[in-house]
Amino acid sequence: MKGLFDKIGTKTCCSTMSKSDKKKYNVAMGNVLDMKTEYKMVQITGKLKLIRDSEKFLFFEYYNRIYPTIQNFDKSLFKTVVLDEGAVGPLSRGADVMAPGVIKYQNQSVHFKKDDVVGIEILNQGIFAIGLCLIDFEEMLLKKEGPVIEVYHIKNDMLDQNLI
Structure with a gap:
């Protein structure tokens, strides 16, 4: 498959991640997001979302499955x-x-x-x-x-x- 991030157009929406979304990620991934930190959720398409902190992208969600970015990959989780x-x-x-x-x-x-x-x-x-x-x-x-x-x-x- 050609990579998802070779040619991305403009994002459709960027919003602050809700507490319920943070909880969803923490349940799925094992407490990877600090509940007090502000994260942004960037909606690229209906099937692709990105999660970032103030410095870098941490995760992407594709077809409701959560993936780490290369920069945020943890061998103890994956x-x-x-x-x-x-x-x-x-x-x-x-x-x-x-x-x-x-x-x-x-x-x-x-x-x-x-x-x-x-x-x-x-x-x-x-x-x-x-x-x-x-x-x-x-x-x-x-x-x-x-x-x-x-x-x-x-x-x-x-x-x-x-x-x-």
């Missing part, structure tokens, strides 16, 4: 899949993560389930992208080919650079 440096080019051009790349470093990746939100780490470089698992880890090992993770957000896209 699983991580490791790929080698050869994945940077294809990911930067909009490719999804394919099974052979994950299988190569399966011992360094956390086993994931279908619909898990994961960070995609480039070996010795850190988190490079955020995506959604399309299949279970075990199914990937059996199939050994095809797309495994749909990528929504990559390093240096408009969201990562705070250009939205």
Whole structure:
């Protein structure tokens, strides 16, 4: 999938995040938002929202699923899949993560389930992208080919650079 944040038009709405929205995020993510801090919710489309504090974007919500930004990724909250440096080019051009790349470093990746939100780490470089698992880890090992993770957000896209 081409990244969500490659070419974003103008935002449709920006408002202060309500206490009930903060509670929703805290229940879903494990108390990640301070209830006393003011956060902004930026509505991009009917399916895409961004959450930011005064400095940077923290999360995005796409089809009612919450994802961290690369800058706000926490390995204690989300699983991580490791790929080698050869994945940077294809990911930067909009490719999804394919099974052979994950299988190569399966011992360094956390086993994931279908619909898990994961960070995609480039070996010795850190988190490079955020995506959604399309299949279970075990199914990937059996199939050994095809797309495994749909990528929504990559390093240096408009969201990562705070250009939205």
